[in-house]
Amino acid sequence: MINRQLLHPESIVVIGGSNNVHKPGGAIVRNIINGGYKGVLRIVNPKEDEVQGVKAFHDISELPPTDLAILVIPSHMCPETVDRLAEDKGVKAFIIISAGFGEETKEGAKLEQHILDTCERHGAALIGPNCIGLLNSWHHSVFTKPIPTLHEKGVDFISGSGATAVFILESAVTKGLPFNSVWSIGNGKQIGIEDVLQYMDENFDPEKDSHVKLLYIENVSNPDKLLFHASSLIRKGCRIAAIKAGSSESGSRAASSHTGAIASSDSAVEALFRKAGIVRCFSREELTTVGCIFTLPPLTGRNFAIVTHAGGPGVMLTDALSKGGLNVPKIEGPDADELKSLLFPGASVANPIDILATGTPEHLGIAIDYCENKFKDIDAIFVIFGTPGLVQLYEAYDVLHKKILECKKPIFPILPCLHTAGPEVAEFLKKGHVNFSDEVTLATALTQIMKTPKPASPEIELFGVDIPRIREIIAGIKEDGYIAPELVHQIFECAGIPMVPEMVSDSKGELTAFADKVGYPVVAKVVGPVHKSDVGGVALNIMSAEHLEMEFDRMMKIEGAKAIMVQKMIKGKELFIGAKYEPRFGHIVLCGLGGIFVEVLKDVSSGLAPLSYDEAYSMIRSLRAYKIIKGTRGQKGLNEQKYAEIIVRLSTLLRFTTEIKELDINPLLADEDNVTAVDARIRIEK
Amino acid sequence: MINRQLLHPESIVVIGGSNNVHKPGGAIVRNIINGGYKGVLRIVNPKEDEVQGVKAFHDISELPPTDLAILVIPSHMCPETVDRLAEDKGVKAFIIISAGFGEETKEGAKLEQHILDTCERHGAALIGPNCIGLLNSWHHSVFTKPIPTLHEKGVDFISGSGATAVFILESAVTKGLPFNSVWSIGNGKQIGIEDVLQYMDENFDPEKDSHVKLLYIENVSNPDKLLFHASSLIRKGCRIAAIKAGSSESGSRAASSHTGAIASSDSAVEALFRKAGIVRCFSREELTTVGCIFTLPPLTGRNFAIVTHAGGPGVMLTDALSKGGLNVPKIEGPDADELKSLLFPGASVANPIDILATGTPEHLGIAIDYCENKFKDIDAIFVIFGTPGLVQLYEAYDVLHKKILECKKPIFPILPCLHTAGPEVAEFLKKGHVNFSDEVTLATALTQIMKTPKPASPEIELFGVDIPRIREIIAGIKEDGYIAPELVHQIFECAGIPMVPEMVSDSKGELTAFADKVGYPVVAKVVGPVHKSDVGGVALNIMSAEHLEMEFDRMMKIEGAKAIMVQKMIKGKELFIGAKYEPRFGHIVLCGLGGIFVEVLKDVSSGLAPLSYDEAYSMIRSLRAYKIIKGTRGQKGLNEQKYAEIIVRLSTLLRFTTEIKELDINPLLADEDNVTAVDARIRIEK
Incomplete structure (x- = not known):
């Protein structure tokens, strides 16, 4: 149960907060302080009077009532601590960083269960145990680095693994991807990935809330819930991408050994994601690239213009887009000619629009303006702009910055020179932009987004499916295993699924009468043996009653034969x-x-x-x-x-x-x- | 013609060298100086007496004889300058940076041709025009940044585009990929990509030379030469990867507009690369990742161990390897148990070997040792090691450094924390290592390498193919277009390709006699109309002479019918x-x-x-x-x-x-x- 005390605590106590920033207990205090937390921060540490400038209590008993408690103490001490905090100090939210619970031993699982029970009894929220914490713009309650750029419209990121979350943040930071919140659910004893989504869905405020959710999932513990809230959020205008690790058999072994969770079959995950409209990613790089794309205005079509001052990357980008079914339409006509006349001789405007290596920031601006205002076919603009080191790019990137703010069409910045133009790229990111340093990685991520369908309708098509009668038939079946053909027939009839007319019988007379009624040719199959054709139990194209009788006699002699099925023979x-x-x-x-x-x-x-x-x-x-x-x-x-x-x-x-x-x-x-x-x-x- | 003067000039003159490092003429002088060039550097600049501390000549006439001349002056001045340098100053190698030649105008093409003629006459090497230059460990004759780490066993990189070369170097630098040489061929008027490969092949010294070649190709101008020398180099132990941009139709348009070269059909390129054994890449990221893999010892098998201190990336890596047909075999048995006992409780050794987030540098070393010495199934080792920011990684990366030097099995370092552990990663790279920051990008590149076949045998299978007779038949054909069926038959006979017996004739008697001889059933087809079946010109399953005669009469009435072909009807x-x-x-x-x-x-x-x-x-x-x-x-x-x-x-x-x-x-x-x-x-x- 996610509550105000977890998201926006007026007071936080770190149990086990310390001066040693090389340990989680010290690092988390440092992060909360550096994050400019505006509530009251308290520390409990029996050995210190002050921790990183904050007064330390020696015992919980000394604490005033507090909203959120973060535990960074040995696992065996956690249950009692949680009890005391919940009972005596009115703590309504817990983040348990400590490991050594259900992920390791059976005893640990018991400790975890005790904590959960206490939280449930007191209506308290519980993140973890065994996690890196929770980070939002109000409080940076994680012990890890890097701390990404925070922005209320940035990404909400929910991760099933703390270490992986850290590595995903590393990949995000270099791209300038801003975050609104980072959730590491750890063992997810009370709050799992699905629960966070549920909360976001049920409390969604389209004005204030972030519209981008990224998930790193090791185990889909509640597929229905994930489907329901993910597709609901997407219908409300959100965009969701996720990695589900463990898609291969060996990968699943790794996931199991890591989280103790049983990995779900991958085709089920694939189908679930498609149904929900979740963009599936397979790497940290891909997830953060998709996240960056999600922070730009949504695409309204598949036609892209490429404005570049270097030919090669434009060509590679075009190749990758084409491979993904996206278009780089030829640009021609009077407007194109006009644009060409405004660029240096030798520039090309056919798309890619190559403003040449010598192209100026002004040329860049003009080319973008033409794509935005004149070329009606174009839905979005890629800008590739680097440098061989002759000039600084502050001016060019400032033009890009302004155009991104001005233009209605999404502009994708591809700034490849992270080394030579490092400071310029950094300044550009500081203005709130993202950067795609490799054009093909971007195109691949875009393709992945464009091929993800919208969430499927949640309504079930019931028309003409007689559920009560089907339930009755199923209820009547006493034995597990393959059910009798006539029951299959009955069930399909109730569902309105047409089957070819057939009769199962051990009476030759009944079968020939049936065949006469439906008309020849018919097919005869032995009932009983599983692999019918292997034992000669299938006869096609039977043209007469005589022929059918002969086949009947022959097949009834097959070992295991119980009856014969006769079907009208159809073609197709x-x-x-x-x-x-x-x-x-x-x-x-x-x-x-x-x-x-x-x-x-x-x-x-x-x-x-x-x-x-x-x-x-x-x-x-x-x-x-x-x-x-x-x-x-x-x-x-x-x-x-x-x-x-x-x-x-x-x-x-x-x-x-x-x-x-x-x-x-x-x-x-x-x-x-x-x-x-x-x-x-x-x-x-x- | 690549010569000593180009590769190892005792003296270099920069024509148009200047003090302005924001222009190519100044930047190239700076790079040559900063690169520690040990020969004699000269400058020609009519307006300066000294350029960046180097004496400047005001006119070419004042120059002493010089090996290599680099031209950074307007294109129209180049031909005369080249003439004077070649004729009067014994210059035997030219690098022409200047643009404004064949890539822009017809006049430019003439200038270029003049320069080539002069070079050919004097036996001089010519790089360019319209390029960024040539960089090797002896002289840094490029005007661009970044300058990568140089190492004699590093990559030889040959690029058909200067700007793209710069961006590829950017992508290489962050990975620590070392280079031996960078060739930007520009318009490739004399020396194209194929020529550089030819030189490397013909002068290959397995002891001294680099074994890794990376190519960025916009146009395969001489496929046979590329095939011959690339496969020859690969047979000598080299490893080659290449991007051929312009694989899509729209991409080809972009390539044409950019280089003025006609793009080759992509399936031909694909086939050529496979035949040569060149690993095909589609992005800068992929090319430099493959390049990094090539600097490690070659793989001897498909079985990988993953040593990681974080579960998630291990799982994603396993998924990606499995998708590419590579194995992460389960590790078990007494050695595995022993390893487990040496790690922290909770560690997993089943592969991925998860030494836990708390795993020490010592644990890392032990796990690698077990993979190297005890687990016989394992062909190579991935090491994933980052940090949530609690401790510095110098010690861990030093262990990794030592193990890479010690171990026979290739070790792939995956160090994801470029932000939090930036300095540690930088120091690790300085020791001469590469880094793969994203495990899935690495796995994808590995897959691409593993699925590239060895170079095909260059010998032609001539046995039983009668080339002289085939040439005779072809020579006898006077008209372009589809050739007569009987000629097809003859050609196939000469090549030993079995065809079903057939006869073409407008004589009913001849055809029935033929059918009697080969035996019924036969097929009859009209000769003349192209789309035979559309006009009723095909009859199958003809069982008798009578039936054949009837079909003959019917088909000869079809418009355009010249004769009838009768074939023995076969099945399959x-x-x-x-x-x-x-x-x-x-x-x-x-x-x-x-x-x-x-x-x-x-x-x-x-x-x-x-x-x-x-x-x-x-x-x-x-x-x-x-x-x-x-x-x-x-x-x-x-x-x-x-x-x-x-x-x-x-x-x-x-x-x-x-x-x-x-x-x-x-x-x-x-x-x-x-x-x-x-x-x-x-x-x-x-």
Whole structure:
């Protein structure tokens, strides 16, 4: 429970605050003092009378009531200290820096639990244990460096790892990225990443609050909560990017060994992020670059102008943007000619706009003005400006500074000369700007942002899905495992998913009667053995009752045969839909073309149930083989709308049947008019 | 022609050298002086008696004979100056900094040509015009900053753009990357990137010379030369990485507008780099990161240990390595347990080896020692070591320094705290090390290196390809365009590429006799119309002479029908081979599965003719759909060896027939035993 005492304490006590700034207890006091904390700072240290100029109490008993307590003492002393502070001193917020809790031993976990219980009983907030603290513009309660530039519209950064937070801040500082708050949740005993997001969402003030959130996540402990509040914040105008470390199998091993948390399956994370509209990043460099982009005005389109005084970086930037599906449109016409006439001979305005190495600050300003006012196609402007060391760049960067303030279109500064023009870049950053020193890193981050969809609609498409009846069927199933084909049929019928007509029976007469009714050709499959084709249990293209009878007799002799299924044989291209239940996340739904497309090419896309129509279409259209569904030269397409509908209906069904652990519809047969499930398997586990 | 006077001049004269270090003429004099040039430095400046402490001559006539002249005067004055210096003063090397030549105007191109003619006549070397100069450990003849750390085993860097070279050096300097030489070729009028490589190759001294070459290329002007010398250097133990800017269509536009050079098609560049074994990079950041990796001992395997004192970066690094197909193998067993016992409680040794935030320099040393000596599976070691600002890192980085010198396995230092531990990192770099501040950027660069093949064999597979006869056939063709099917047949026969038996004739009798001979079923196709199937000009599965006669009569009535082709009908999976002639590069050969694999999935791989068997196999195996060729569960594979053979034979044929501009074999039909070309088209242009 995040409260005022945590965010804006009138008084802070550091239990274990010391004079040794080479230890956390001293460093955190130094940071709070250097951060200009305007409330009352108190220290408890049995051995000192004064710590860094602040009076030190020798014992908690001497303390006046205090809002926030920061504990930097051995873990075994923490529970009692928290008890006394909460009970006697009215402390309503705790930041526990100390390590040696649940992340290390079972005894530590008990200490942690005791602290949590006390906090819950007293309605107190708890950050940590095992963290670097909390930093905002009011109080710098972290023991680490660097302290980034702070700005109320800067980034809110929430990290699942303290050390990683420090390294991310290092990467941010050189870019000039400003922060509004830094949260290191440590073991997250009470307040996890999701809880911080929830607080920000529920208390969001669009005027005052920062619109940019960066997350470093090692374990998604509450996927639903993350999804709900992240997408809610994004809908309110926020922009969120996150690293979820542990995306590979070996990476997950590392994450587990590090945090003691069980890593979530990566495809679930991927699907969750897409559903929420969170931009996924894979490195500190990428996260802070995306963060810097987020501090600029949002992009309204995909067309970029590049103003540069060096050709090469302009070309590399153009290449990287094109690779990411972004455009550097050719600029031509009278306005372009006019611009050219205002630059030095040899300058190029076709885009990249190359003002030449000798281009002046004035040229830079003019080129930006033309992009802002005259070139209507252009949505945003990159400016590449460095120096070979002949002149200082203060003037040029001042022009850039003014244009960034003036222009409506976002301007991305790419200032590569961190060495030769170090002081000029530093002054530019001091004015509140960010800098992208490598143009391709910037383009890659932009691509990552542009390909992240908007948050999906949170509403579930219920139309025509008979949930009560489905629940009844599931409830009636007594045994775990693959359920009977006729139950699959019933469930699909309730969900409005068309299946090819079929009958399962051990009576030859019943089956031939069924075949007569639906019409030949039919398919016969043995029921019982799992790998039917391996045992000769599948016969296609049966054209007559006689033929069917013969196959019936043959198949019933196969070991394990219980009955025969007869299906109407239909034609079409093979499609595939699969689903897998991921604990805590829910069902991951996969779609793609069947056969080699799934098995060899692994050309599938995934989403997290429940899925909206928009999501289903986006899944289908992101397939590499989408052109086949759409129809290529000379080949008719498949009914995409019906395919999407089945994906949506299935995902709705799954949302209400967490007992379904695995589901495959393979194949569905599709043509221009229809998409029909031919074979489906459902495995449940209660 | 690169000579001693250019590389190691006993005397240098700067024509236009000045006191104004804010202009190139002054800055280059400053750099030469600050670089501790040990030869004789002279200045020509009509207005000064002394320039930066060096006596200035007022006119060239006063100069003693000099080895190298650097011109920093207006372009129109250069030709005469070069004439006088070459003729009267025995100057044997020129660096022309001045711009305003062929890159700007036709008049400029003439000036440039005059200078080249003079240089050629006098056997003089010429760098530029329009460049930043040449920098090596003997003389710093560039006008730009930064000047990187110089080391005889550092990088040789050759750049097609001066400004970009400066920005690349900026990116290198922060990483500590040392240089042996920096070449900015400018307009490359005499000495281009390829020529520098040729010189390095032909004069390579494995003891003394640097083994690392980095290239920034805007235009591959001589692909054969680049291929020959780059692969030769790599075979001698060098490691080469390059950016070729202008890989996208818009990027090429930018490159053209910038350098006046026609950009090469990107797939040709890609194929050339792979053939040569050049690691392709796409950004300054990536190029300098690869350069840093190249300064470390070469990797002998793909198994990495990560020693870290922070969990998060270890996890992100593991993820990125796994994504690139590199391994972070689990470490366990008695040695691992022993290591664990030497670290603080809570440390993890499973790999990543997490020595904890509180881990000491001693722990770091121990963990590295175990990776070096005990864990036999490990090929290289990453060390992630930063600080939250409590202690200084001099001691830890000194341990790292010593271990890098001691250990045989490459150690990659990842020191992220450039801000908080700036001075410590700087001191570490001063000891001659490099630093990778972002672990994922490092992993991505490593991946790029590991996936670059070795240089291909330069020998052409001639066995069984009848070049003289093929030349005869080509010589006999009088008209440009698609050549007649029977000529395609003849050419393929000479190259030993099996084609399905076929006959083209306008005689019904001849065709039925042919069909009787090869056996039914056969296929009939109209000859004349280009899009045969669109006009009903293809009939499959013809089972009898009668049926064939009927189709003959029908097809001969199609507009444009000249004859009918009858082919034996064979079965198999469709494969595809295509080739395209790229001016200067030669033929790009493409291969893949036919049909949707080429058309929809664009699943093709490419190589540059002539191709070795190794290259052909590598092309086939890099297909996404390779499993289909190899054979998947229940499906037999195709004859990969014969497919490779056809690719090799075709590529040999193409090497001797530059008149062939386009060639398609689509489809080839393949099964376990045979691969046979069914339909092929060849377009020639003389």
